[in-house]
Amino acid sequence: MNNWPDWLPLRENLRSLSPYGAPQIGEVLQLNTNENPFPLPAEVQEKIVSRVQEVAASLNRYPDRDAVRLRAKLAQYINYRAGTQFSVENIWAANGSNEILQTLFLAFGGAQRKALGFTPSYSVHPLIANVTGTTWIAGLREDDFAINSKAAAEQILDEKPSLVFITTPNNPSGTATPILDIEKLAVAAGEVGALLIVDEAYAEFSAEESAATLIVKFPHVVSTRTMSKAFAFAGVRVGYLVAHPIVIDAALVTRLPYHLSALTQAAAEVAIDDADLLQGGIDLLLGERENLASGLATLGWRALDSSANFLLFSGFSGTSAATWQEFLNRGVLIRDVGLEGYLRVTVGTPAENQRFLTVAQEIAQ
Ligand SMILES: Cc1ncc(COP(=O)(O)O)c(C=O)c1O
Structure with a gap:
């Protein structure tokens, strides 16, 4: 919200801002905030x-x-x-x-x-x-x-x-x-x-x-x-x-x-x-990160080398905003980070990553 009313004594340097936050949308695959996809062990x-x-x-x-x-x-x-x-x-x-x-x-x-x-x-x-x-x-x-x-x-x-x-x-x-x-x-x-x-x-x-x-x-x-x-x-x-x-x-x-x-x-x-137990999924995520990167490469898209649990990728034909929307229309929420030509995806579980790649393939066709 940027059109704040005049009577509101909001500080000048905040008047152009809106509250920060990635969309939180239920019922979609959430690969947009770099969370760990594995629940805590029982x-x-x-x-x-x-x-x-x-x-x-x-x-x-x-x-x-x-x-x-x-x-x-x-x-x-x-x-x-x-x-x-x-x-x-x-x-x-x-x-x-x-x-x-x-x-x-x-x-x-x-x-x-x-x-x-x-x-x-x-x-x-x-x-x-x-x-x-x-x-x-x-x-x-x-x-x-x-x-x-x-x-x-x-x-x-x-x-x-x-x-x-x-x-x-x-x-x-x-x-x-x-x-x-x-x-x-x-x-x-x-x-x-x-x-x-x-x-x-x-x-x-x-x-x-x-x-x-x-x-x-x-x-x-x-x-x-x-x-x-x-x-x-x-x-x-x-x-x-x-x-x-x-x-x-x-x-x-x-x-x-x-x-x-x-x-x-x-x-x-x-x-x-229980740090070791909670972090037990890291190796799997790192392997999945590489699978995601090679899956994107087979579409002619390119993921940057990543040392984290997410990938920034490019190579899709539409704009970032339009491609982000195409993913969302198919139930996959990723992140448009405001860099034209790029989108970011969080590494999920193997099944989630597979779903992401299937959707990416549909979009690339
Ligand atoms: C680089 C970086 N720093 C800090 C944070 C904030 O993390 P939290 O407030 O959950 O500890 C994030 C979250 O995405 C991040 O990407």
């Missing part, structure tokens, strides 16, 4: 239910405001994944990594400040910039969506932003940025006093080293991560920040008290204990 569901039952007895009380148990478990998890040695002080948890991103903008962005990101990338970064009054600068990626670290470092030095964003693997392209390139950008960000925020929402699908490993050497580097994707936990809403303790303390100045419910904390703690 035994994990049962453990969550019984833990929630225990917690229910004290729901008259506010939750642990600092989510200490959950953060300790997240620290253990990231140490196990990335080979780091973090503890509670290095972790903050919130309602999805989107809330983490907002917390960072509130603490380090705002009026008179700039945030730089390399586009096309996750569109929520510029959105939160706008909402928090931070000037957004769209740095560019190469034609194959890789970041040219030399050009990117120069842009950081020229623009002198407070916040620099790298999404790796990148959404929507799936491109991973090698750790050596991230390190070059960390040096440039350090020179201008910026925080380098590495959005690693899809890290578990990639073989690249996590940027969390850079934090010891570069305290201004942070990694934002989520349980929504590899953990198959999108419905619970848990994301987390891995950072130097000073960065965590500063970010917390802007957090709302008791922001993370006792139910969320309890469920997430159970899930982290």
Whole structure:
């Protein structure tokens, strides 16, 4: 809704905006929001239910405001994944990594400040910039969506932003940025006093080293991560920040008290204990990603190399909007990410991917 009435004292910089969100349509194949297609294993569901039952007895009380148990478990998890040695002080948890991103903008962005990101990338970064009054600068990626670290470092030095964003693997392209390139950008960000925020929402699908490993050497580097994707936990809403303790303390100045419910904390703690079980489908998804890419190639379409659980593809004859609609008309919801000539599909179960390819074949004929 953009035609807000005059009497509404909505801030000027929000008047042209509408609420963010991909369509949520029932009764179609949902391959549009990069969720994990596998439900939680029954035994994990049962453990969550019984833990929630225990917690229910004290729901008259506010939750642990600092989510200490959950953060300790997240620290253990990231140490196990990335080979780091973090503890509670290095972790903050919130309602999805989107809330983490907002917390960072509130603490380090705002009026008179700039945030730089390399586009096309996750569109929520510029959105939160706008909402928090931070000037957004769209740095560019190469034609194959890789970041040219030399050009990117120069842009950081020229623009002198407070916040620099790298999404790796990148959404929507799936491109991973090698750790050596991230390190070059960390040096440039350090020179201008910026925080380098590495959005690693899809890290578990990639073989690249996590940027969390850079934090010891570069305290201004942070990694934002989520349980929504590899953990198959999108419905619970848990994301987390891995950072130097000073960065965590500063970010917390802007957090709302008791922001993370006792139910969320309890469920997430159970899930982290069963991380291996919850992430058991990753290898299957990676194999399916390759099947999808070769299925698209047989139609004469082309998927970009992806290090995530989705593919950005091109080669269809209609516009992105028209082709997206053709998929939807046949009951398959994918994502038009606003890049003409491209569409994005999330890797689903083998049956879902087969259905997607059958529909793609119909459209290609
Ligand atoms: C790159 C990236 N970052 C962050 C998020 C937000 O995830 P959540 O808020 O569910 O943790 C997403 C979700 O799609 C994403 O693609």
